[in-house]
Amino acid sequence: MADNTRQVRVGGVPVGGGAPVSVQSMTNTDTRDAAATTEQIQRLQQVGCDIVRVAVPDEAAADAVGKIRQKISIPLVADIHFDYRLALMCIENGADKIRINPGNIGGADRVREVADMAGKYRVPIRIGVNAGSLEKDILKKHGGPTAAALLESARTHAKMLEDCDFYDIVLSLKASDVPTMIDAYRLASQTMAYPLHLGVTEAGTYEAGVIKSAVGIGTLLAEGIGDTIRVSLTDDPVREVDAAIEILNALAFRKSGVTMVSCPTCGRCQIDMIPIAKEVYRLTRGMDKAIKVAVMGCAVNGPGEASDADIGIAGGNGEGLLFKKGQIVAKVAESEIVAALIREIEEM
């Protein structure tokens, strides 16, 4: 969302320069298995992923990039380490963006070859600096993977592309330590004009990873820093997209999609509310409707607490009270609550 950054285009998705913050994820299938990777990308797209990245460790994976590209309709990013020939292959095969660090590909001539090819195909390059793989001299100078060290690495890689007159750059400065990551991105936003891809790297399994990502990414977005986000989880990447979208929803960065509120339940609740709320969330998360849905445990506080919701359910005694804009409009049996609510939402 930062409007003081340069804008690049990743396929049809603008990144930076005031464009809406886009959601990214990365497949965890074997990229060489184009069918399985395509299937996973389609699942990611269904839940709202804007840009998807695949790992390209070898030539077979670079070949698969071409096949996958033809079968999907969201931009595809090829993630390459060290081998500049794979970058050239992926650009020719239709990748919409390349993630590669120019300092790691074996010299200025190779950087120029990649930059020239990327320029010819109008493919941006993301420089992905990671606290776990900083250059030895930078680590020594800064005494460890500090925010300043991440920034210096990003600057060094960016300079190599700038020396080739290539500026369609996206930067990431990821660390698993959230305060370091926040500081690094703040420094980058103060000193560099390239759009920023936010993420907490190696954030962990779902429970801890979502919170670390929400704190790190959310803090920066709330400060107006960041143009595209990726939540990294040791889990199904669909959950990364769900989490990323929830971060954007929490900050009111997205104006489409269902916003759900649900109460924590308490001793007043007389229905089995938690599975009902989870099912409503699952069924509404991909819906392209800008509405607020409330799932509340009781009618004492339910409609009142959710009075600004467009539609909702408040639990009664073995039943649910359907309400619209805070007014109860129908009663349904507990077993019918989810179906009744979804039917109403679909009609809205």
Ligand code: SF4
């Ligand atoms: S809506 Fe009712 S059940 Fe839910 S927390 Fe409030 S009082 Fe408790």
